[in-house]
Amino acid sequence: MLRLHTDRRRVLLCLIALSSGAAGSGGSAPQGGPLAVVVHKSSRQENITTGELRKMLTGDLRVWQDSSPVVLVQQPDENPSQKRMLKILLKTTPAGYNNQLLQVQFQGRALPAIRVLNSDANAIAFVWNVPGAVSVVDAAAAEGSIHVKILRVDGKLPGEAGYPLQ
Amino acid sequence: MTVTTAAERLVLCLLLCAASIGQASAQQTDREMIDELRQRLAASEKRIEALESKLATALALLPTPAAAPVAAPVAVSAAPVPANTPAPPANDPAPHDAMGMGMDNSSGGAHLKLPGGPVVNIRGFFDFNFGIGSYANPLVFPISNNGCGNCGNPVTPPHTTFQAGQFALFMNSQISNKLSFLAEVAYSPDSSNTWGLDVERYQLTYRWNRYLSASAGRMHTSIGYYNTAYHHGTWFSTAQGRPIMYLFEDSGGVLPVHIVGASVTGEVPGTEKLGLHWVAEVGNGRTSGPSTAPVQNFLSDRNYKAVNLAAYIRPDGIPGLQLGGSFYHDRLAPAGLPRVNQNIGSVYAAYVTPDWEFLNEAVLLSNHVQGVRDAYGSPMAYTQISRKFGIYRPYFRYQYVNDNQKDPVNILTGRYYGPSVGLRIDFTQFATFKLQYNRLFQSNQLTGNGLNSQIAFTF
Numbered sequence: 001m002l003r004l005h006t007d008r009r010r011v012l013l014c015l016i017a018l019s020s021g022a023a024g025s026g027g028s029a030p031q032g033g034p035l036a037v038v039v040h041k042s043s044r045q046e047n048i049t050t051g052e053l054r055k056m057l058t059g060d061l062r063v064w065q066d067s068s069p070v071v072l073v074q075q076p077d078e079n080p081s082q083k084r085m086l087k088i089l090l091k092t093t094p095a096g097y098n099n100q101l102l103q104v105q106f107q108g109r110a111l112p113a114i115r116v117l118n119s120d121a122n123a124i125a126f127v128w129n130v131p132g133a134v135s136v137v138d139a140a141a142a143e144g145s146i147h148v149k150i151l152r153v154d155g156k157l158p159g160e161a162g163y164p165l166q
Numbered sequence: 167m168t169v170t171t172a173a174e175r176l177v178l179c180l181l182l183c184a185a186s187i188g189q190a191s192a193q194q195t196d197r198e199m200i201d202e203l204r205q206r207l208a209a210s211e212k213r214i215e216a217l218e219s220k221l222a223t224a225l226a227l228l229p230t231p232a233a234a235p236v237a238a239p240v241a242v243s244a245a246p247v248p249a250n251t252p253a254p255p256a257n258d259p260a261p262h263d264a265m266g267m268g269m270d271n272s273s274g275g276a277h278l279k280l281p282g283g284p285v286v287n288i289r290g291f292f293d294f295n296f297g298i299g300s301y302a303n304p305l306v307f308p309i310s311n312n313g314c315g316n317c318g319n320p321v322t323p324p325h326t327t328f329q330a331g332q333f334a335l336f337m338n339s340q341i342s343n344k345l346s347f348l349a350e351v352a353y354s355p356d357s358s359n360t361w362g363l364d365v366e367r368y369q370l371t372y373r374w375n376r377y378l379s380a381s382a383g384r385m386h387t388s389i390g391y392y393n394t395a396y397h398h399g400t401w402f403s404t405a406q407g408r409p410i411m412y413l414f415e416d417s418g419g420v421l422p423v424h425i426v427g428a429s430v431t432g433e434v435p436g437t438e439k440l441g442l443h444w445v446a447e448v449g450n451g452r453t454s455g456p457s458t459a460p461v462q463n464f465l466s467d468r469n470y471k472a473v474n475l476a477a478y479i480r481p482d483g484i485p486g487l488q489l490g491g492s493f494y495h496d497r498l499a500p501a502g503l504p505r506v507n508q509n510i511g512s513v514y515a516a517y518v519t520p521d522w523e524f525l526n527e528a529v530l531l532s533n534h535v536q537g538v539r540d541a542y543g544s545p546m547a548y549t550q551i552s553r554k555f556g557i558y559r560p561y562f563r564y565q566y567v568n569d570n571q572k573d574p575v576n577i578l579t580g581r582y583y584g585p586s587v588g589l590r591i592d593f594t595q596f597a598t599f600k601l602q603y604n605r606l607f608q609s610n611q612l613t614g615n616g617l618n619s620q621i622a623f624t625f
Contacts (some may be wrong), residue, residue: 014342051439051482060441062376062481090518092487095595100520102289102624103402106336107395108348108369 034158035085035141038124038148040131048151050164054089056134057097059104059112064123066131072114073123073135081120085136088165122147136165171429241568244575286339290625293331295406299604299616315401319465330355331622334366334398346371348566356416364416365463366398377432384463387425388445388476389492390512390527401622404523404552404559404603409569410528410582411546415452415460418578420531420544420569422494424451424461425472441480448473449597451496451508456535456577472496472508486519496577506575525550533575542573552590559590571609597623 001074037048046064062070075082077094079102086097105111115133120141127133128147139158142150158165331354338348348366367386373379386393392412396403398474413419427449434442450462451472458467492511514527526549533539545568552561566583569576588602599621606614 049482051485055487060376067375096520099595105251105287105338106399106402107386108371108398110373
């Protein structure tokens with residue numbers, strides 16, 4: 001009985017740990033740190049340029065070097081990581097970005113394939129599952145995950161001097 | 167005493183045996199329960215893995231959610247989850263659709279999907295105007311010569327008027343991963359106060375890759391920058407009205423801004439940093455005479471097809487910069503005249519960022535009547551600059567159009583030039599108010615002034 005009680009206690013502790021872990025990873029990551037570009041583990045890509053990221057955001061670049069399709073995993077407009085990413089890469093706001101996409105569509109150009117998920121953790125989980133997916137998330141959230149690959153941006157990793165997504 | 171002690175010992179012994187048997191039995195029950203729980207846990211984990219894998223696949227196949235309302239589910243379906251892809255662990259929340267989480271769905275538009283069919287995205291545009299001026303709004307009111315031939319344009323009747331703009335419905339659909347269709351239908355009034363329906367664009371596009379895509383249908387000709395960047399939704403354009411040189415054919419424009427035919431375009435491999443693109447188009451040019459509809463949708467008045475070649479660069483190093491040019495050639499067959507070789511060359515430099523817009527274009531239209539020594543040249547150009555300050559965007563445009571008065575083909579002739587200055591106020595994300603003053607110098611006519619206001623929106 002003592003053993004069973006111990007097992008139950010362990011299960012309970014596990015559940016608590018899981019739920020707190022999930023809540024922690026789903027919560028907002030610390031703001032103001034660098035952003036990281038994460039891709040699927042199987043990706044052969046090691047580096048991406050800011051120019052390529054910009055083109056992906058506007059639909060001008062829709063496939064990776066191995067011809068697999070790019071799936072952009074973004075976050076809601078009010079998400080700080082999303083705002084910072086658009087500010088740094090496109091110098092625009094989420095509203096401005098949406099208008100930009102509308103114009104792309106109206107001009108008959110190809111649109112990027114976009115999934116919107118509500119947290120860094122969910123974005124990372126999606127990238128883990130979908131080869132070809134790419135997301136720009138808070139570097140702190142990405143570094144804690146062993147399931148995705150963090151790309152160098154213009155040859156630099158988050159935290160290094162001159163990293164463009166600071 | 168001894169007997170009692172022995173009996174006590176025996177009882178104790180029996181009790182101990184019973185207790186040990188009971189404990190062993192209880193331990194066995196615990197083990198069984200634990201084993202059962204383990205089995206259940208393992209089964210649940212397997213089930214969760216399967217569900218998460220299915221969910222990820224389903225998410226990848228779903229249309230893009232509301233926060234990116236215009237994004238199409240084009241390539242996502244081509245990104246299946248391989249069988250060996252690991253599922254997220256239990257403490258890593260599975261990705262889930264953002265819909266229904268209060269995300270932005272305010273950009274409007276409708277998505278129609280018939281069971282088993284492709285999704286049709288529909289978006290509407292409309293503008294409503296008010297103009298005051300000694301002349302009819304020189305940039306919105308259709309400029310025409312009212313049949314006076316080459317006399318220059320007569321004075322347009324003065325008016326102060328409210329003016330319905332274009333009610334444009336834009337539709338697009340991703341038919342397959344590589345095949346898409348778009349159409350733009352505009353319902354708009356003209357100077358006779360009657361409404362007319364025009365299918366302004368319809369375009370079926372097949373995209374092999376970034377280096378090659380082909381389209382067929384009625385498109386905006388790739389002459390210069392403005393004609394391909396802006397179409398019939400005035401909400402997109404900073405200023406009120408198109409530059410005179412890019413007026414639509416049925417508003418007196420002299421350039422063939424629409425082409426009915428086929429187009430191929432793409433990026434030049436190996437020039438990714440420079441962003442070198444090319445365009446080649448062939449189709450029905452504009453009609454040879456003024457008496458028929460200027461865009462030849464169904465029947466061409468000649469066998470000769472118009473050809474247009476364009477190229478532009480978008481260098482990575484200067485985001486927002488686009489430099490390009492084009493060359494258009496056609497051979498018109500006007501009634502009672504020899505054939506006319508029409509050549510249109512254009513060059514432009516455009517710098518467009520979310521804050522800045524600086525457009526500069528020059529076009530030379532040349533109509534060369536066979537057997538006549540000199541061609542009739544009509545130079546035209548404009549410059550436009552604007553800067554965004556929050557919701558406000560002041561802008562300035564100066565334009566110059568000199569359509570050769572002796573040109574036997576052009577409908578609009580004469581010289582038009584002057585400045586426009588205005589303010590665009592984006593009072594909501596999808597609606598804007600524009601106030602614009604135009605001063606237009608016109609050959610053989612009095613200088614025109616116009617103060618125009620416009621509300622333009624998308625829905």
